[in-house]
Amino acid sequence: MKSAVKYKVPQSEPFVGKEELHNLKKVIKNKWLTEGPFSLEFLEIVKKFTGAKYAVLANNGTLALFLGMLSFGIKEGDEVIVPDFTFCASASSIAFTGAKPVFVDIDGGNLNIDVKKIEKTITKKTKAIMPVHIYGQSADMDPIVKLAKKYHLRIIEDAAESYGVFYKGKHTGTIGDIGVISFFADKSVTSGEGAVILTNDSLLHDKLKYLRNQGRLQSGNFIHPYLGMNFRMTDLQCAVGVAQLKKFEKIKKSRLNIYKTYRSFLKNAPGLSFMEESHYSNFIPFRVVIRVKNLDKLIHHLEDNGIQTRGVFYPLHQQPCFSYLGYHAGDFPVTNKVRSEGLCLPVFPSLAKSQIEYLCEKIIEHTKKIN
Numbered sequence: 387m388k389s390a391v392k393y394k395v396p397q398s399e400p401f402v403g404k405e406e407l408h409n410l411k412k413v414i415k416n417k418w419l420t421e422g423p424f425s426l427e428f429l430e431i432v433k434k435f436t437g438a439k440y441a442v443l444a445n446n447g448t449l450a451l452f453l454g455m456l457s458f459g460i461k462e463g464d465e466v467i468v469p470d471f472t473f474c475a476s477a478s479s480i481a482f483t484g485a486k487p488v489f490v491d492i493d494g495g496n497l498n499i500d501v502k503k504i505e506k507t508i509t510k511k512t513k514a515i516m517p518v519h520i521y522g523q524s525a526d527m528d529p530i531v532k533l534a535k536k537y538h539l540r541i542i543e544d545a546a547e548s549y550g551v552f553y554k555g556k557h558t559g560t561i562g563d564i565g566v567i568s569f570f571a572d573k574s575v576t577s578g579e580g581a582v583i584l585t586n587d588s589l590l591h592d593k594l595k596y597l598r599n600q601g602r603l604q605s606g607n608f609i610h611p612y613l614g615m616n617f618r619m620t621d622l623q624c625a626v627g628v629a630q631l632k633k634f635e636k637i638k639k640s641r642l643n644i645y646k647t648y649r650s651f652l653k654n655a656p657g658l659s660f661m662e663e664s665h666y667s668n669f670i671p672f673r674v675v676i677r678v679k680n681l682d683k684l685i686h687h688l689e690d691n692g693i694q695t696r697g698v699f700y701p702l703h704q705q706p707c708f709s710y711l712g713y714h715a716g717d718f719p720v721t722n723k724v725r726s727e728g729l730c731l732p733v734f735p736s737l738a739k740s741q742i743e744y745l746c747e748k749i750i751e752h753t754k755k756i757n
C-alpha cells in the first residue's frame with residue numbers, strides 16, 4: 387500500500403495549525419488534561435451554534451451513538467431502523483445493545499434514507515429510527531418525525547458528518563430526540579477523536595450525563611447512583627476542537643469553493659454525475675460524491691497517477707458482520723447501484739487548485755475513453 391504522504395492528491399488532511407497548537411500549549415501549562423475549561427468552551431460553542439438546549443461530550447461518534455441507544459433503553463429484542471448506506475458504526479452502535487438493525491434503501495439522488503420506504507419496515511419491536519445525514523447534507527426529517535409520532539418511536543440522528551448542516555433552519559441533530567456529531571480527524575471540524583451528543587430533552591440529558599461518567603455527575607465522588615461507563619473526552623482534544631470551531635466559517639467557505647471548482651471543471655465530463663442537492667438542506671461537502679461508469683477502471687487510472695481514491699460506503703446488508711441478518715442484495719437496488727458507481731473526491735481546505743485541476747484532468751481522460 388502507498389502511504390498517504392506519497393500521493394500527489396491525498397483523500398483527506400486535517401486543517402490544523404497555529405491556533406490548535408496555541409490552545410494545546412495552554413492545556414499543558416494548566417496541567418489539567420481531562421475535561422476542563424476547553425471542554426466547557428467546546429460544548430458552549432456547539433450549543434450556541436446548533437441551538438441545542440443540552441449537549442454532552444463523548445469520546446467518539448461511534449460510542450456517542452451507542453450511548454444514545456443506552457439512554458433510550460434499547461436492548462435485545464428491539465429493532466432500530468437505519469439506512470443501508472452509511473458508515474458501519476451507525477448500525478454497530480445498534481447491534482452492540484443486542485437490538486437488531488433494520489436497513490432501509492436510500493434515495494439515489496441525495497443518497498439519504500428513502501423516507502417512503504421506512505413505514506413498511508416498522509414492526510411491533512421497532513423502538514427508534516436513526517436517520518444519517520450523509521456526506522454533509524440533511525436527510526428529509528419531516529416525514530421521519532411524522533412516522534415517529536405515529537408509531538411512538540425515538541429518533542437518534544447520526545449527524546456525524548453534518549456539523550453546520552441545517553434542515554429547514556434547524557441544525558441537524560437537534561430535530562430528533564438525540565443527535566450525534568463526530569469530530570474524527572477526517573470530519574469537517576475535528577478534535578482528532580471526539581463527539582458531541584445533542585438533545586432538547588432534560589430527562590435524556592440527565593441519563594446521558596450519568597451514563598457517560600461512571601453513573602455519577604461529579605468526578606472525584608466515589609458514590610455511583612447508577613451504572614455507567616467512561617465516555618469522556620480530554621481537554622487536549624477539546625483545545626483542538628475549540629480552535630477548529632472558531633475557524634469553521636473559513637473551513638466551510640473553503641469546502642464549498644472546492645465543490646464549486648469540481649462542478650465547473652467536470653461539468654462536461656461525459657456520463658458523470660454529482661450527488662444531488664436537496665432544497666430543504668444546505669450542503670457542506672464532507673466528500674464530493676460523483677457517479678461514473680466503469681468505476682474500477684477509473685480507480686486504477688487515478689491511483690496509477692498518484693491520486694488517493696476512496697469508494698463510497700459499502701451497503702450494510704452486504705457487510706460480512708451483518709450477514710446474520712439474512713438480507714438479500716435484491717432488497718436494496720439503490721445502495722448496490724450507488725456503491726458500484728460512486729467515488730468520493732477530496733474536499734479538505736488545504737487542497738490546492740492545481741491538485742483539483744490535475745485530478746479533474748485525470749477523471750476527464752477516463753470518461754472520454756469509455757463514453
Ligand SMILES: *Cc1c(COP(=O)(O)O)cnc(C)c1O
Binds near residue numbers: 473475546570580
Ligand atoms: C464518522 C462517522 C461515524 C463515527 O464517528 P467516529 O467519531 O469516527 O466514531 C458514524 N457515522 C457516520 C455517518 C460517520 O461518518
